[in-house]
Amino acid sequence: GSEDRSLRCPCVSLEKVKLACRKHTLRFMPYRRTFLTDPVYWTRHKPDDWAFQLEWREFRYQDAASPQYVDQLIQSDKPGVYLFYIRPDEVLYSFPRFAFYLGISNERGSNRPLRERLKDYLPSRIKSKKKRDNIDQMLQMYYGVLWVAYALVSHPSEELMELEEKLHGFIYPCYARRDYPVDIKTQQKRFGVI
Secondary structure (H helix, E strand, C coil): CCCCHHHCCCCCCHHHHHHHHHHHHHHHHHHCCCCCCCHHHHHHCCCCHHHHHCCCEEEEHHHCCCHHHHHHHCCCCCCEEEEEEECCCCCECCECCEEEEEEECCHHHCCCCHHHHHHCCCHHHHCCCCCCHHHHHHHHHCHHHEEEEEEECCCCHHHHHHHHHHHHHHHCCCCCCCCCCHHHHHHHHHCCCC
16 A cells, blocks of 8 residues: 555554544535524524523433423423423533524414424424424434423414414524525525435
8 A cells, every 4th residue: 555654553454544533424425514603694593682581491302201290390381492402411601502493383373382383393202293203303312402482472373383484484493494584495406415
């Protein structure tokens, strides 16, 4: 070989270095995510003021082992909005933190309480549900560091659906596949993101 032997440790073979690089690449690839960080979209899709007044709560996804846990946590029949995000146990000034998926209950006037919607994601139920591959992947890959933030909402279904669309444009959760504003959907299709 033409490689410069002075640039690597003499006790490590080139084959071991290549193997280590391959292992890191294999680990790196499934954990790559695409985020939109355009301040123009933040302004364009900023939710209504009432959304910033919501009282958010959270729980670690892996702690929600049963429907009873969710019932204890959320004792109201109100609809709401929820956000799956990841973060480590120890954070520095709230970082790192990444929004992965968001949704609402009471979609299209279903009157479905938030707690019932969140139960659909429980490990005990997810296997029996017809699921989307991207959500299943998120729940499996990030199980130990996945959190669910949620807020109860008293607004009508139409306003909740509008909030969901605006939050998709404002936060850009990387595992979401629908409910984005039209201008973002157009760009996603153009660049092959969805």
